[in-house]
Amino acid sequence: MKCTAVTGLALIVIVFCGCGSKAERVQDTDTSSGLESSDDSASSTDTSSASADADTDADTDTDSDVDSESELPDADELTGNETTPSIDWMTIEHGTFTFGSPPDSPCRAATSENEVTVTLTRSFQIASTEITQAQWTALDLPNPSWSPGDNKPVTVINFLEALVWCNKLSKLEGLEPCYNLTACQGDFGSGCIDGEGNHYPSCGSGGFIFMCNNPIHNYEDRYSCPGYRLPTSPEWEYAAKAGVTETHTYGGDLVSEPISACNDQPSLNDIAWYCFNSDDEVHDVEQKLPNPWGLYDTLGNVREWIDYYFSGGTPLDYQNPGVPMIDPVGPDEGSVETRGQTYMNTGCLLRPSDRFYDIGISRDSRVGFRPVRTIFE
Numbered sequence: 222m223k224c225t226a227v228t229g230l231a232l233i234v235i236v237f238c239g240c241g242s243k244a245e246r247v248q249d250t251d252t253s254s255g256l257e258s259s260d261d262s263a264s265s266t267d268t269s270s271a272s273a274d275a276d277t278d279a280d281t282d283t284d285s286d287v288d289s290e291s292e293l294p295d296a297d298e299l300t301g302n303e304t305t306p307s308i309d310w311m312t313i314e315h316g317t318f319t320f321g322s323p324p325d326s327p328c329r330a331a332t333s334e335n336e337v338t339v340t341l342t343r344s345f346q347i348a349s350t351e352i353t354q355a356q357w358t359a360l361d362l363p364n365p366s367w368s369p370g371d372n373k374p375v376t377v378i379n380f381l382e383a384l385v386w387c388n389k390l391s392k393l394e395g396l397e398p399c400y401n402l403t404a405c406q407g408d409f410g411s412g413c414i415d416g417e418g419n420h421y422p423s424c425g426s427g428g429f430i431f432m433c434n435n436p437i438h439n440y441e442d443r444y445s446c447p448g449y450r451l452p453t454s455p456e457w458e459y460a461a462k463a464g465v466t467e468t469h470t471y472g473g474d475l476v477s478e479p480i481s482a483c484n485d486q487p488s489l490n491d492i493a494w495y496c497f498n499s500d501d502e503v504h505d506v507e508q509k510l511p512n513p514w515g516l517y518d519t520l521g522n523v524r525e526w527i528d529y530y531f532s533g534g535t536p537l538d539y540q541n542p543g544v545p546m547i548d549p550v551g552p553d554e555g556s557v558e559t560r561g562q563t564y565m566n567t568g569c570l571l572r573p574s575d576r577f578y579d580i581g582i583s584r585d586s587r588v589g590f591r592p593v594r595t596i597f598e
Contacts, residue, residue: 297388297389303360306390310346313514315343318462327475327476328575334575337537345593347593351590362386365377365378375589398439408430408431413584424584450593473488475568478567483497485568493509495563519560524563557578560577
């Protein structure tokens with residue numbers, strides 16, 4: 222593995238590394254290691270991303286004190302070269318469901334998947350696929366993806382860069398943007414590249430990384446924003462579960478296995494790309510069967526950025542354990558949640574209730590996004 226250290230903004234160190242191995246996770250624990258591991262169980266350690274992020278604070282999501290003299294206020298401004306991306310939007314009706322998973326679920330996290338009743342009072346639209354590179358570039362944005370392909374998910378974008386895409390689509394359609402991205406700096410959409418021009422599949426920080434000052438939310442209640450945004454944690458899980466309660470996934474039950482293993486999971490092969498069937502590559506969207514609500518690749522292929530701050534070990538109902546919740550929005554700060562796991566992960570982790578988190582400014586070849594928009598009735 223080749224690694225190059227480059228000093229960046231505010232004495233932050235960035236480490237560039239090659240992709241990790243197929244067995245890319247560590248044993249369950251209720252403590253955060255400081256690396257960007259999975260939820261409280263650290264059940265999925267994407268090793269290249271972890272190496273890149275090792276010298277950063279695990280809770281610096283949208284990061285510190287952007288220099289106003291270096292602000293990049295126009296990242297989400299329309300250029301006039303945008304075209305409306307072709308996206309199949311699926312309508313998800315509001316409802317009540319059980320967030321989390323039963324204690325005997327394979328590869329289950331110790332606490333972050335604690336079950337709690339959640340009611341979502343607003344219906345929403347959600348993209349049927351992870352946003353593709355063609356859909357990304359339709360909004361006149363540079364494509365930093367590690368594996369190029371119009372129908373492959375856009376990757377090597379951080380949380381804030383995904384928000385730029387959401388804002389641009391909102392503005393293009395005349396909707397109020399959900400995010401305030403006026404205090405930003407760094408190179409938008411530059412991917413992971415060192416001073417010598419070498420490209421890497423993941424990186425965690427540095428002067429060139431696109432970052433913005435808080436607060437970034439125009440609406441404290443995410444569900445009230447009329448524009449496009451990332452889903453909250455319960456919205457994503459509700460849509461990914463698609464009403465399936467009798468099995469671990471919509472393809473059937475998963476078989477227990479060590480989280481460092483890569484075994485055949487027959488229930489996944491028709492619905493998801495994971496370590497056993499992916500050949501260590503990201504794939505075009507819509508190649509596997511969708512869930513009952515018409516969503517492709519909610520499990521596997523790439524993880525998806527979520528508009529929910531989360532640090533390992535935190536259950537959704539951390540403030541009032543066991544109390545049913547209505548339209549949760551989560552903490553005001555923390556690391557940023559990602560969902561769905563990837564083409565490199567152990568199959569038993571590909572459950573709709575599995576939770577993962579990353580530093581919000583990190584970029585990774587296994588992370589993309591899937592936007593939503595609230596339906597106002």
